[in-house]
Structures are given as C-alpha cells and as structure tokens.
Amino acid sequence: MAQAGAVLEERKLPMRFTWVECAPDCRGWIGAVGIVTGDTVRDFDEFARERDLKGATVVLDSSGGSVNDAIAMGRRWRKLGLLTTVGLTVEQDTASGPRPVVMPQAYCESMCAFLLLAGQTRYVPDGAHVRVHQIWMGDRADDPRAATYTAQDLMIVERDIGRLAKFTFDMGGSGDLLLLSLNVPPWEDLHELSVPELRLTNLVTTDNVADVLPERRTDVPVAALAPKAVLDRFVSATDEPTPLAMVSPSAPKPTKTAEAALPTGGLVLAPVK
Template structure:
C-alpha cells in the first residue's frame, strides 16, 4: 500500500501484459540460479534506481537503471548524475516501463548527455571479490522503457532480450478498459500525450513504425514483442556489436526459460504540470510479477 501511494501520478498509462525488463553486459554473463532472476523481478517492481558499475581498468563501466519510471525518476537521475562524468556512458536498462511523460523527460536528458543504451541485467561479485561485473542478456524492456532505449545515441539489443510495446491508456480504467466509459476530455488528453510521444520518437531518430506497432496493442491484449526485423524497422537498434556500447565486455544469455510470469503492468504519467482542465491523477499499480490493485483517480492542479 505504501508503494502504491508513493506512485500516485497524473496522466495516461502505458498498459499491457508480459514478462518485462531491460538488461545486458558483462565479462561472461550467466545466472547463478533462478533466485537471481527473482531478485531482478522484485527490483523491477520498485521505482527506478540508478547505480554506477565500475569494471576498470579495461572497461569504463556503465549505468545500471532498474525499476519503474515515476514522476521522481528524472529528479533522481539528476541527483545520481551530480558530480559524475556521464557523457557518452552506457545505460543498461531493466524496467517494466512507467510514466509516459517522465520517461520522455528522462529520455531527452539521456540524449543531451550523449548516453548509449542497451538491455540487460547487471551482475556483481560473480565468482569472488576480484571478478569483474557482468551483464546477462536475457531480460525484458517493456512499455516506456522501450522509449528510454530509443534515447541512446547508439542502441544495442542482445538476441536474448525481450523488447515489448503496447498502447497508452487511462490508468484508472486499464483493468477493464472495454467496459469503462470515456469523456471528450479523456480523448483529448490521450491524443495530446500521443502527440508528445510521437514528437519525442521522431526527435530521437525512431521510426513511425514504432508508434504504429505500440498503438495497435490494446490494454486487454498481451504486449507485442518486437522481433529482430522490427527492432531494425523501428530504428531501435543502431548497431549489432555489443562492443559499440560496452567495449571489452562479453554478453551471454543465461540458461533460463523465463525471468518472470506474464501479468499486466500499467504505468504512466505526465512530463510536466498541465492546466487543471487537461490533467488526470492516476495511481501506478504493481508491475510485472505482482497482483495489481485497482488504481485511484483524482483531479490535480
């Protein structure tokens, strides 16, 4: 309940069903056991956290970004970035998605810093104290995480990773979207936010095909997983070489059937405060792997 209250935000939600996340990178990346996957799944249920992973002397290191994008995430990133030389660094994503407009804001900050992006699960302290950190490639990047991936100046997605998309929807009506009623103001808000997402997509160098694929998946269907051809068609992938985003790091897929069960995750929020007439407040419900509670809605000026 405390977590749900802390995730109250305004706006539309990206909604969908699937096991998700974003992960990658490392010397030789393998999961020690399914327990490690469980830890990653639990982390993806929490607000996004950032961490610097050092792998010197032969590797610069990377930024680990794990969890849900909330209205606090852009601010949290600024606090993390303060005093660090992050220009041109790589962000390894492991996320179920989250706030629409806050993801847009964070993505623009990524691009301004010239960051590179990929999908993966960071693994630390493998095989003893002197072992280098690694990144496992079987991971999930869903909903607005996909648009954070797009923010990278260079973008790499390993074969074992799962990148999934779906529609924007009203968070307070995502559980039973077909039975809910909608006002003209509701339609105005969702069209406004689709416009923001479209502009961001093109500003980041993405293709209209990404929006088309995402906006064709309603909230009562499973998320659509992009295959290798679609990753290229949407321009989400700009390189097939992991060395372009993680030099001196080998990436391998863990021998696991699945990281997480398929359940619906619903998130979304605005980029900045909007006039009262066009604002909605929604409660972000539990992401992948949890039982979602019904979100509450209220107005916010």
C-alpha cells in the same frame, strides 16, 4: 547489483540508478532498473550531479512507466550522448575475483522502449525482450473496457500520443514503432518486437556489443549480447488527475503488470493486463 540466478522483480518498482564499476580495465556503466515515475527525472539528476556521464551506457531492465516523465528522461539522455542497451547487471565469480557482467535476460517494456530509443547508439542482445502496447489512462487500466471516459480523457490521450510521436521522430525512431505500439490495446498481451521489427523501428543501431559496453579482459566471462526482439507499455505523469499508463508485465509470458504500490511523484500507477 543483483546476484546471478536471483528472481528479480525490481523492474516493477520505481526506477533506481546505479553506477557499475568495472575498473581498472573499463569505464563502467549505468544500471537503470524499474518503472519511470514522477520522481525519476529528479532522481537521475541527483545521480548524475557528481558524475561525468557523457557518452556512458545505460543498461535497462524496466516495465515502462510515465509517458511524459520518460520523454523528459529520454531527452536528458540524448543531450548527454548516452548509449543504451537491455540487460541485467549481475556479479559473477572469475579467476580474478567477483566481477560485474551484463546478462541479456532482461525486459524493456512499454515506455522503456522509448528510453531505449533515446540512446545515441542502441543495442539489443539476443535473449532480451522489448515489448510494446498502447498508452492508457492509468486509473482505468485494470479493466479498460468496463471503464467510462470523458472528452477531457480523450484530449489527454491524444495530446500525449502527439508528444510521444514528436519524441520518437526527434530520437531517430520510425513511425513503425508508434504503429506497432498503438495497435495493441491494454486488454491484450504486449507485442514482443522481432529482430526485423527492432530494425524497422530503428530501436537497434548496432549489432556489435562493443559499441555500447566497455571492453573486458579475456579472463572475465562477459555474457554474449546479440541483437534480439522487444515489447512495451507506458504511463503519462501530468497535472491532470487521470494520467496515462504504459507499463508492461515483467514475466516471460505477459500477464499482469505490477506497478509501484506506493505513491511516487503524486501518482500511483495502476496495474495493466
């Protein structure tokens, strides 16, 4: 759990899962921070093995990650009936001692937007950022216009766009989410979804934070979470040597995406402008 006011770069590292306890007055929630890699689904399965997560809430703070692994993760979440929101779990001092709270100043970028879509109920707080863009070959995302591409590369991209489209519609999203994402090339800043766009894409299904986060006692200063806009970028972990990359910057103003610097699941994600 992060400390309030800390500079957090964890959304650029491989995704980790934590169970946040807020007993005795609420059930708790799942913190999901970082990018989706080839190891993320396995890590989530291990995390879930000893817990009853049905109907739990996932609080996302992520720069995106692997297209196909995020799709697999999203289908697991929907099967469990998980709820999703964007936020950052921090510890605050209260009258009854340190307590975990969810702050809205978080980022859900690239494939994270599609993980958000996997929630049975979805809420985006005012102050959160959801950002989107095109999928791209991960090993050529640093300078995509100068790179060369083969017919095999184009086949991989088109195949994964098809998989992403099916997932979007299966999760109840609209074609507008794909349109807004695929309109943004990797050499441009990610597009941050406005409140109307969040609704148009069906990324938001409720305006009530209580629909996704547990009730808290009045002496606990819970951060107010109201609906807001968002952005994104993604990566596809496949058997092919040139997987797609969809990861987005985590700074307030999109700059360069910082991917995991170490191999994860046999894939090193390349930075994206």
